[in-house]
Amino acid sequence: MMSPAPDTWRVPPPWVLLVAVVLIAVAEVSGASMVKFKLELTRWARGVMLARPAVHGLVGVRDVDEQIIDEALVKLDGGLRLFHLHAEGMGTVIVVATMVATTLVRSTGLQRTVVLLLTVGGGAYPVGYLVWSAAIPYVGIERGKSIAEWLVWIPFGSAAIVAMWLLTGALALKLVQRQ
Amino acid sequence: MRVAGLALGLLLLAASPAAGHHVGVWTARDNEVSTNFKQIKFALQAGKFDVARQLYESGALRRDLQAQATRLPAGLDASIRKALAAGDARAAERGLMVFFVALTRDLAGQADRQLADPSASPDIRLASSRKFLEAIWRYYSLVDFAVTQYDPKAATAVRLAFDEAEGYAKGAAASDLDRLRGPFQQMVRVLTGVIETSPTSARRDS
Numbered sequence: 001m002m003s004p005a006p007d008t009w010r011v012p013p014p015w016v017l018l019v020a021v022v023l024i025a026v027a028e029v030s031g032a033s034m035v036k037f038k039l040e041l042t043r044w045a046r047g048v049m050l051a052r053p054a055v056h057g058l059v060g061v062r063d064v065d066e067q068i069i070d071e072a073l074v075k076l077d078g079g080l081r082l083f084h085l086h087a088e089g090m091g092t093v094i095v096v097a098t099m100v101a102t103t104l105v106r107s108t109g110l111q112r113t114v115v116l117l118l119t120v121g122g123g124a125y126p127v128g129y130l131v132w133s134a135a136i137p138y139v140g141i142e143r144g145k146s147i148a149e150w151l152v153w154i155p156f157g158s159a160a161i162v163a164m165w166l167l168t169g170a171l172a173l174k175l176v177q178r179q
Numbered sequence: 180m181r182v183a184g185l186a187l188g189l190l191l192l193a194a195s196p197a198a199g200h201h202v203g204v205w206t207a208r209d210n211e212v213s214t215n216f217k218q219i220k221f222a223l224q225a226g227k228f229d230v231a232r233q234l235y236e237s238g239a240l241r242r243d244l245q246a247q248a249t250r251l252p253a254g255l256d257a258s259i260r261k262a263l264a265a266g267d268a269r270a271a272e273r274g275l276m277v278f279f280v281a282l283t284r285d286l287a288g289q290a291d292r293q294l295a296d297p298s299a300s301p302d303i304r305l306a307s308s309r310k311f312l313e314a315i316w317r318y319y320s321l322v323d324f325a326v327t328q329y330d331p332k333a334a335t336a337v338r339l340a341f342d343e344a345e346g347y348a349k350g351a352a353a354s355d356l357d358r359l360r361g362p363f364q365q366m367v368r369v370l371t372g373v374i375e376t377s378p379t380s381a382r383r384d385s
Contacts, residue, residue: 054299067207070205071207
């Protein structure tokens with residue numbers, strides 16, 4: 001016999017909420033900074049790229065180089081935008097999903113696993129976009145992407161996906177058992 | 180323990196979807212020269228010669244044309260201005276065509292020289308040649324229709340050479356670099372012929 005679902009939502013552990021709120025706050029600051037320092041960022045990235053022509057395949061021909069630099073700058077800006085979006089989104093996802101786990105998942109082990117994976121995975125995943133953006137001027141678009149993938153996106157993204165599926169499975173099981 | 184094992188299993192399964200993430204899309208943009216060319220062309224097509232002349236006189240295209248005057252047929256700038264003043268769209272477009280054909284030819288020549296440069300590694304030379312091809316097509320595609328009308332054989336030869344170069348550049352191994360030079364050299368030959376037989380060049384020679 002299962003106990004009925006609680007009437008009130010339970011609050012996740014404070015450290016989880018802190019991670020989520022900090023993530024959202026950083027997202028807001030990054031969004032504002034992106035606009036305010038766009039020119040400085042572009043100048044810096046262009047300077048770093050021009051100092052490493054071999055890394056970016058710059059050949060000293062205006063019509064070729066300007067497109068290579070433009071693509072890198074667009075991707076760098078895209079990485080910052082995606083960080084802003086993902087950090088805002090994942091902050092909210094962490095709050096909501098850990099609240100659901102804390103309230104509705106009865107097994108303590110499963111609940112802790114879901115909360116831990118969601119918070120660590122969801123909290124770190126957006127940072128991959130910052131890593132990518134910062135790496136582009138130094139190592140190029142593709143190499144920078146590989147670094148971000150293996151350092152951040154794959155491990156932490158996987159953790160967040162696993163947490164969501166564990167939570168989905170736990171809720172589905174609860175529903176089946178209730179019926 | 181069972182939960183941890185399940186999580187580990189799912190973690191391994193999730194690694195594949197986690198590798199797919201948004202990284203944005205980049206599409207090549209017009210530079211100020213190609214933008215100015217399009218503005219002039221649209222004005223010509225609309226029959227607004229005053230606007231076209233103003234766009235040409237004060238635009239990036241003419242600045243670039245004047246900066247590269249030594250590599251262009253003599254009197255090209257004057258012939259374009261004369262055609263715009265006379266309201267002769269065909270002549271104006273032909274003059275602009277010669278300018279972009281010259282830009283394309285110079286890029287093809289530089290691509291060939293860069294491929295032959297032993298100081299860079301074969302991989303870098305190959306990667307650069309792809310970027311050169313993109314740049315060549317960005318300019319040549321602007322005037323491909325005009326070249327086709329003016330000299331259909333030359334237009335076909337350029338397109339074939341471009342396709343051949345693209346095919347080599349896509350699947351090429353570093354050992355194919357010499358083969359890749361052929362289409363670039365062909366582009367230079369054909370485009371030089373287009374420039375030399377253009378009415379502007381004929382006027383210079385007369």
